[in-house]
Amino acid sequence: MTDLLQLLFAGLSQGAVYALVAIGFVAIFTVSGVINLAQGEFAALAGLVAISAVGSGLPLLAAVVLAVVSVALVAVIMERLVIFPVKRMTTLVSLILTLGVSTGLKALMLLVYGPNAEGLTPLTPGGFSVAGVSIRYQELWILLIAGLVSLAVYWFYERTLAGKSLRACAEQPVAARLVGISLTKASLISFLIAGTVGAIAGVLASPIYFTSWESGLTLGLKGFVAATLGGLISVRGAVLGGLLLGVLETLTAGYISTGLRDAVAFLLLIIVLVARPAGIFGRTAEARV
Amino acid sequence: MTLSLAACAESDDGGGGGGGAGADETGPIKIGAVLDITGAGASLGVPERQALELLAGQLEEEGGIDGREVELIIEDNQSTEDGAAKAMNKLVNEDEVDIVLGASRTGPSLAMRPIAESTETPMISLAANQAIVEGSEWVFKTAQNDRVVIERMIDYMAEQGWTTVGLARDASGFGEGVAEMFDEIGAEQGISVVATEKFAPDATDFTAQMVNLRDAGADVNVIWGIPPAAGLAQRAYDQLGIETPVMQSHGIGNQVFLDTAGDAAEGMVAPLGRLVVADQLPADDPQKEIITSFIDDYTAEYGAGPSTFSGHAYDAWQLAIDALSEEGTDPQAIREHLEGVTDFTGISGIFTMTPEDHAGLPKEALALVTVEGGQWKLVPDEGN
Numbered sequence: 001m002t003d004l005l006q007l008l009f010a011g012l013s014q015g016a017v018y019a020l021v022a023i024g025f026v027a028i029f030t031v032s033g034v035i036n037l038a039q040g041e042f043a044a045l046a047g048l049v050a051i052s053a054v055g056s057g058l059p060l061l062a063a064v065v066l067a068v069v070s071v072a073l074v075a076v077i078m079e080r081l082v083i084f085p086v087k088r089m090t091t092l093v094s095l096i097l098t099l100g101v102s103t104g105l106k107a108l109m110l111l112v113y114g115p116n117a118e119g120l121t122p123l124t125p126g127g128f129s130v131a132g133v134s135i136r137y138q139e140l141w142i143l144l145i146a147g148l149v150s151l152a153v154y155w156f157y158e159r160t161l162a163g164k165s166l167r168a169c170a171e172q173p174v175a176a177r178l179v180g181i182s183l184t185k186a187s188l189i190s191f192l193i194a195g196t197v198g199a200i201a202g203v204l205a206s207p208i209y210f211t212s213w214e215s216g217l218t219l220g221l222k223g224f225v226a227a228t229l230g231g232l233i234s235v236r237g238a239v240l241g242g243l244l245l246g247v248l249e250t251l252t253a254g255y256i257s258t259g260l261r262d263a264v265a266f267l268l269l270i271i272v273l274v275a276r277p278a279g280i281f282g283r284t285a286e287a288r289v
Numbered sequence: 290m291t292l293s294l295a296a297c298a299e300s301d302d303g304g305g306g307g308g309g310a311g312a313d314e315t316g317p318i319k320i321g322a323v324l325d326i327t328g329a330g331a332s333l334g335v336p337e338r339q340a341l342e343l344l345a346g347q348l349e350e351e352g353g354i355d356g357r358e359v360e361l362i363i364e365d366n367q368s369t370e371d372g373a374a375k376a377m378n379k380l381v382n383e384d385e386v387d388i389v390l391g392a393s394r395t396g397p398s399l400a401m402r403p404i405a406e407s408t409e410t411p412m413i414s415l416a417a418n419q420a421i422v423e424g425s426e427w428v429f430k431t432a433q434n435d436r437v438v439i440e441r442m443i444d445y446m447a448e449q450g451w452t453t454v455g456l457a458r459d460a461s462g463f464g465e466g467v468a469e470m471f472d473e474i475g476a477e478q479g480i481s482v483v484a485t486e487k488f489a490p491d492a493t494d495f496t497a498q499m500v501n502l503r504d505a506g507a508d509v510n511v512i513w514g515i516p517p518a519a520g521l522a523q524r525a526y527d528q529l530g531i532e533t534p535v536m537q538s539h540g541i542g543n544q545v546f547l548d549t550a551g552d553a554a555e556g557m558v559a560p561l562g563r564l565v566v567a568d569q570l571p572a573d574d575p576q577k578e579i580i581t582s583f584i585d586d587y588t589a590e591y592g593a594g595p596s597t598f599s600g601h602a603y604d605a606w607q608l609a610i611d612a613l614s615e616e617g618t619d620p621q622a623i624r625e626h627l628e629g630v631t632d633f634t635g636i637s638g639i640f641t642m643t644p645e646d647h648a649g650l651p652k653e654a655l656a657l658v659t660v661e662g663g664q665w666k667l668v669p670d671e672g673n
Contacts, residue, residue: 115331253497
């Protein structure tokens with residue numbers, strides 16, 4: 001029982017990180033149909049910026065803020081330089097473009113920060129033990145902040161006029177423009193959100209899971225799988241998908257074989273794409289393909 | 290990534306005398322290196338590259354080998370097997386190097402071995418697994434064999450009265466065969482592995498493996514991997530509050546391990562090269578002088594101390610230079626020279642190679658080391 005709880009907890013905190021990355025995918029996809037393969041790199045870059053800022057003497061919180069702001073800026077610049085100029089954006093074109101950005105960002109991070117993996121200082125070091133289950137304070141921070149961020153993004157897209165008008169761009173682009181919603185502004189805002197959320201995932205995960213120039217690849221893939229579990233258009237689905245993926249991975253590693261751990265995500269992806277392309281949590285009515 | 294060393298003398302007076310009949314005696318001597326500079330092995334490959342570049346620079350200042358220019362060509366295998374094979378092919382076929390150093394880890398080294406054997410190119414690997422040199426003709430290595438490491442660990446376990454071992458090992462080539470070897474060498478002392486867990490070299494979450502080790506309830510647990518994974522595993526172990534003593538392999542001899550494991554490393558015991566405890570070695574230690582001068586040079590160049598991995602690169606370079614300056618560039622002569630190396634004092638130990646043993650280091654090459662206050666500390670033990 002203790003083992004199960006321990007594994008569940010480890011899976012949830014890992015899953016919360018996947019969930020945040022997944023929200024980034026959803027934030028952009030719902031607005032412009034773009035699948036942003038550089039989403040994982042946002043997280044890696046934020047971790048590296050924060051680590052080097054702490055290394056050069058900045059207080060932890062300032063370093064975290066600096067990392068989130070600069071990655072959000074990178075996301076916005078990326079949108080303006082790579083996505084905005086394309087006249088007829090399709091999901092396929094977006095995959096190729098953002099894969100290019102992802103490769104470029106990786107090369108840049110390798111160049112600037114070197115090849116070694118490092119961890120950021122935890123927000124609160126140490127941990128405690130409840131009923132034989134060890135819990136790190138950082139894991140609580142991950143769960144708490146991931147929860148708050150998910151709620152905020154959910155509330156924005158589902159409950160505010162600005163958020164709804166963003167979603168309108170994807171569902172009825174012409175009608176949205178007719179009622180005065182700016183498509184280009186919407187796309188920019190969606191990248192701003194994705195960059196911010198990805199960066200938060202990066203700085204939260206770094207103290208436990210470490211960051212290197214290439215850690216964005218796995219994180220991005222897992223986040224994408226999580227987002228797909230939720231049908232790519234639902235924030236709630238992305239969060240549930242992330243948590244589910246994290247827990248399944250840890251349970252597989254604990255009870256079946258550690259070698260299968262990374263296979264879980266992709267097995268799940270195949271099953272979902274074949275059996276329920278709209279996502280396991282999504283209503284079929286939400287399918288937009 | 291080519292570091293070209295200018296020749297100090299243009300004249301070619303035949304090298305170090307006695308180069309084989311077919312050897313190319315003109316132009317620069319070429320040394321190739323295939324290292325895990327990016328990817329999971331970066332914490333090994335980067336210091337190795339730095340050590341090689343430092344040594345190549347020093348050799349250039351001395352005027353090369355008998356006035357002949359020595360060119361060092363470093364390739365990054367990105368910690369992958371196919372990357373290593375590709376790099377090896379390039380070095381052998383395009384650059385036509387005289388000897389190849391690397392790779393940093395077992396898997397990539399094993400991928401290079403058949404190329405070295407079929408093209409008859411001398412190769413000195415920097416990795417640990419004995420399989421790299423077992424039965425080889427052209428391949429040598431400088432890192433202590435996993436077998437002697439395990440012998441050293443078994444000695445310590447027997448001394449402590451431990452008989453059951455829980456093992457969490459690297460799932461790549463480095464960890465291959467380790468559990469079997471523990472059982473084989475430990476059989477005499479009644480020591481055996483009761484649980485084996487694996488982790489990918491780039492894994493980041495170790496909760497599952499460590500929970501299973503905890504349940505196995507062995508006398509001692511062994512984490513067999515390289516940083517940062519080995520350090521993160523050590524952290525997970527400590528974080529789960531497991532009280533059982535833990536030992537690590539010789540794969541952790543760098544600052545990255547201390548940084549990633551942090552406080553969790555305190556009290557852990559590992560057999561490592563003497564480099565990490567150079568300041569604690571007795572004055573009459575035969576390796577002390579060579580280690581200290583390498584540390585001084587390396588620190589002066591890079592502002593931080595070397596790791597045991599840069600020591601493996603140092604040894605491979607010195608063995609190569611020794612062979613090249615004695616024998617010229619004839620591959621067969623180089624191979625025979627390396628096979629006959631006797632009492633060659635290096636950073637990782639004192640090498641004596643034979644046609645059967647292409648690794649050349651006994652278990653005495655390893656010191657038992659622990660971590661105290663974030664620093665490596667020599668363990669008071671009869672073998673040290």
